[in-house]
Amino acid sequence: MKFPKPHTLKEIANLISTEFVGAEDFPVLGMNEIHVVEPGDIVFVDHPKYYDKALESAATIVLINKKVECPEGKALLISDDPFRDFNALTLHFKPFQSSNVSVSPSATIGENTIIQPNCFIGHNVKIGNNCTIHSNVSIYDDTVIGDNVIIHAGAILGASAFYYKNRPEGFDQLRSGGRVVIENNVDIGALCTIDRGVTADTIIGEGSKLDNQIQVGHDTVIGKKCLIASQVGIAGCVIIEDEVTIWGQVGITSGITIGKKAVISAKAGVSKSLEGHKSYFGVPADDFRSKYKEIAAIRKIPEILEKLKTL
Numbered sequence: 168m169k170f171p172k173p174h175t176l177k178e179i180a181n182l183i184s185t186e187f188v189g190a191e192d193f194p195v196l197g198m199n200e201i202h203v204v205e206p207g208d209i210v211f212v213d214h215p216k217y218y219d220k221a222l223e224s225a226a227t228i229v230l231i232n233k234k235v236e237c238p239e240g241k242a243l244l245i246s247d248d249p250f251r252d253f254n255a256l257t258l259h260f261k262p263f264q265s266s267n268v269s270v271s272p273s274a275t276i277g278e279n280t281i282i283q284p285n286c287f288i289g290h291n292v293k294i295g296n297n298c299t300i301h302s303n304v305s306i307y308d309d310t311v312i313g314d315n316v317i318i319h320a321g322a323i324l325g326a327s328a329f330y331y332k333n334r335p336e337g338f339d340q341l342r343s344g345g346r347v348v349i350e351n352n353v354d355i356g357a358l359c360t361i362d363r364g365v366t367a368d369t370i371i372g373e374g375s376k377l378d379n380q381i382q383v384g385h386d387t388v389i390g391k392k393c394l395i396a397s398q399v400g401i402a403g404c405v406i407i408e409d410e411v412t413i414w415g416q417v418g419i420t421s422g423i424t425i426g427k428k429a430v431i432s433a434k435a436g437v438s439k440s441l442e443g444h445k446s447y448f449g450v451p452a453d454d455f456r457s458k459y460k461e462i463a464a465i466r467k468i469p470e471i472l473e474k475l476k477t478l
Contacts, residue, residue, distance in 0.1 A: 189242025
């Protein structure tokens with residue numbers, strides 16, 4: 168997430184009442200999670216296990232809960248609670264804005280686009296040409312939709328990320344300030360839910376087709392011409408490359424990559440990255456050849472046990 172204008176390190180420190188290490192006029196351009204940071208971004212870290220990863224990332228400002236040696240060319244914001252202060256910055260730069268109308272005046276809607284009754288179109292939404300948005304669709308603030316997109320009834324685009332910190336008093340949600348981006352020629356089935364990025368974009372690539380009742384988690388990127396059948400659940404920060412096919416009720420864990428033209432059969436549980444140009448099934452998902460060998464070996468277990476009894 169880029170700020171509307173550049174800020175200085177001192178300005179950001181004053182916003183969240185923290186100490187800082189670095190020049191007062193050190194430029195701060197935005198904030199992001201570690202997997203999408205760029206120079207000029209703030210990244211937060213609150214556990215020693217991840218200090219090095221944050222300090223060595225592309226981010227040039229690290230919001231951290233301990234004063235450490237500052238790498239050359241970077242700056243630090245020293246906070247007793249980086250999670251809290253990252254949230255504070257998100258709420259400052261992307262505050263929630265209520266709406267009492269169905270279509271925000273700041274939304275942009277292209278030519279020949281049809282919006283059926285009972286839809287909600289939030290602030291700063293952009294919808295391209297020749298789209299059809301069926302009834303009872305909710306499109307949250309800042310969502311971007313390309314041309315020739317069809318969104319079926321009851322779909323929700325832009326809900327908050329499922330991302331919490333477990334505190335003694337209960338779960339504390341990491342606030343979402345990112346977007347949903349739907350590229351051209353995408354179909355989204357009824358009752359699909361696509362969460363916005365925490366600081367970046369959740370993206371559905373050009374020409375992809377989603378069946379009904381699919382969940383897409385925050386910051387996930389789905390490539391071009393993917394086919395995803397109903398009741399698939401995709402966690403956050405997943406990369407699904409182009410022309411992947413995913414059949415019904417597949418569950419995919421966070422932070423992994425599904426390679427180009429992979430095929431994942433129904434009810435598979437995907438717990439690790441999968442190579443492209445292969446077919447997979449099972450829990451945990453594995454390629455067909457390996458899985459069939461595993462099943463064949465399991466079927467031989469009774470026979471092996473009977474032989475052992477005779478020894």
